[in-house]
Amino acid sequence: MEKRNTNILIIGAGPSGMVAAGYLQKHGIDCLVIEKNEFPRFTIGESLLPKSMENFKEAGLLSALQKEGFQKKFGARFIKERKIGEFDFAQKFDKGWDWTWQAPRADFDMALAEENIRKGVKILFNTEVKKVEFESKRSRTEVLQKNGTKLQITANFIIDASGNGRVLANQLGLNATPKVTGNSSIFTHIKETGRPRGKEGELITFEVINTKTWFWYIPFSNGNTSLGFVGNNNWFSQFSNDNTKAFKTMLKKLDYYNGRFEDYPFLFEPVKLPNIAKGVKRLFGEGYVLTGNSAQFLDPIFSSGVAFATESGLKAAKLALKQLQGENVDWQIDYADYMENGTRVFSSYVKEWYTGNLQKLFFYDSPKQEIKEQICAVLAGYVWDRKNPFVKNHRRIIKNVAKMIDQENLKI
Numbered sequence: 291m292e293k294r295n296t297n298i299l300i301i302g303a304g305p306s307g308m309v310a311a312g313y314l315q316k317h318g319i320d321c322l323v324i325e326k327n328e329f330p331r332f333t334i335g336e337s338l339l340p341k342s343m344e345n346f347k348e349a350g351l352l353s354a355l356q357k358e359g360f361q362k363k364f365g366a367r368f369i370k371e372r373k374i375g376e377f378d379f380a381q382k383f384d385k386g387w388d389w390t391w392q393a394p395r396a397d398f399d400m401a402l403a404e405e406n407i408r409k410g411v412k413i414l415f416n417t418e419v420k421k422v423e424f425e426s427k428r429s430r431t432e433v434l435q436k437n438g439t440k441l442q443i444t445a446n447f448i449i450d451a452s453g454n455g456r457v458l459a460n461q462l463g464l465n466a467t468p469k470v471t472g473n474s475s476i477f478t479h480i481k482e483t484g485r486p487r488g489k490e491g492e493l494i495t496f497e498v499i500n501t502k503t504w505f506w507y508i509p510f511s512n513g514n515t516s517l518g519f520v521g522n523n524n525w526f527s528q529f530s531n532d533n534t535k536a537f538k539t540m541l542k543k544l545d546y547y548n549g550r551f552e553d554y555p556f557l558f559e560p561v562k563l564p565n566i567a568k569g570v571k572r573l574f575g576e577g578y579v580l581t582g583n584s585a586q587f588l589d590p591i592f593s594s595g596v597a598f599a600t601e602s603g604l605k606a607a608k609l610a611l612k613q614l615q616g617e618n619v620d621w622q623i624d625y626a627d628y629m630e631n632g633t634r635v636f637s638s639y640v641k642e643w644y645t646g647n648l649q650k651l652f653f654y655d656s657p658k659q660e661i662k663e664q665i666c667a668v669l670a671g672y673v674w675d676r677k678n679p680f681v682k683n684h685r686r687i688i689k690n691v692a693k694m695i696d697q698e699n700l701k702i
């Protein structure tokens with residue numbers, strides 16, 4: 291078996307792995323990325339949050355992405371029974387970025403990988419991590435290439451950014467019940483030739499079907515549009531097992547978008563994913579760290595997946611670099627606690643979305659601008675700023691404001 295050695299082994303070339311690799315390459319650290327698939331490859335997670343722009347910039351990947359002409363995303367619209375809750379990232383509590391992109395991930399992830407390769411990052415595509423063994427802090431990883439070749443890679447440190455591959459979580463028995471459970475999703479793309487011009491054909495929109503079920507509309511700059519439904523597993527069980535039939539029946543349940551997509555053939559058979567949330571018991575151990583979806587995933591309602599994937603990828607790379615330079619790193623405080631703080635805020639928002647409390651705030655007739663801006667900062671991914679009351683008091687504040695709306699004694 292051929293043997294290789296690297297300082298840092300990164301599993302997975304999604305946004306988490308690519309931001310980690312970009313940062314390490316920029317700081318002259320030898321790293322090797324192992325990616326199971328050939329790129330470009332389809333994956334879901336097409337609407338980003340402004341916070342992730344900071345991470346792409348720090349990893350040296352932003353200017354390459356800017357050349358791609360992806361659809362810019364300046365905010366998001368939520369619709370329920372014709373009521374509209376719209377958020378503009380320019381009007382938020384935190385300064386930060388006020389725009390980002392919505393993009394087909396095959397092209398987006400390809401652009402990230404190509405930029406890293408151009409700068410000298412080594413990525414082995416079509417290569418799957420099969421087994422990892424740790425000996426003290428060093429690791430020995432067995433990988434299998436599509437052509438049948440086996441390699442053994444020794445590394446000082448592993449960043450596991452394998453997404454739903456969940457390489458180390460599966461191997462080390464780290465899987466745990468996620469913070470949000472019981473949701474499934476189904477999605478596809480169409481070529482929307484009759485797309486309306488302007489905002490109506492550009493703005494990402496979430497249509498609420500009922501408190502626990504919603505639909506996404508994500509138009510891309512290449513003329514394709516992503517459509518998807520998310521709801522609890524029970525809601526899905528009423529539809530056909532044939533995903534195309536099921537998706538067509540679901541489209542008929544839409545109100546605002548009723549009839550708009552029915553004439554378009556699906557570009558691929560709708561993909562159904564059950565139990566989309568993921569969790570782990572531990573985010574790091576001797577010689578490794580879990581980043582992005584290989585660590586955890588909550589729910590797509592606020593498009594937080596890539597923001598967390600890049601935030602954790604960048605944080606992990608920074609700490610790994612420090613460690614390599616001989617500095618002491620407290621992975622619990624500097625990584626796990628930091629990531630958990632952000633995840634907790636989002637999980638409150640996700641939970642309160644599905645209880646209906648957050649929906650009361652979003653669709654309230656006369657919202658108070660100050661509150662809207664504080665919520666908007668969270669929706670833009672700025673979930674670590676404890677100066678924002680909607681971050682600091684995330685556990686109670688949504689419930690409390692919803693209660694006041696119920697009592698109709700607050701103009702929020």
Ligand SMILES: Cc1cc2nc3c(=O)[nH]c(=O)nc-3n(C[C@H](O)[C@H](O)[C@H](O)COP(=O)(O)OP(=O)(O)OC[C@H]3O[C@@H](n4cnc5c(N)ncnc54)[C@H](O)[C@@H]3O)c2cc1C
Pocket residue numbers: 301302303304305306307324325326327333334335336337338339417418419420451452453454455456457475476477563566581582583584587589590592593594595596597599
């Ligand atoms: C229905 C749904 C909708 C979503 N919508 C959004 C959204 O709108 N916005 C958003 O930000 N997020 C969204 N997400 C979440 C988003 O998909 C993820 O958070 C994001 O892709 C995570 O990035 P990552 O880099 O961690 O993993 P990935 O992008 O999944 O990359 C992991 C890579 O690892 C590779 N890999 C896996 N196993 C191995 C192995 N054994 N060896 C080598 N390589 C391996 C895979 O091939 C893959 O390329 C959604 C998720 C779901 C389920």
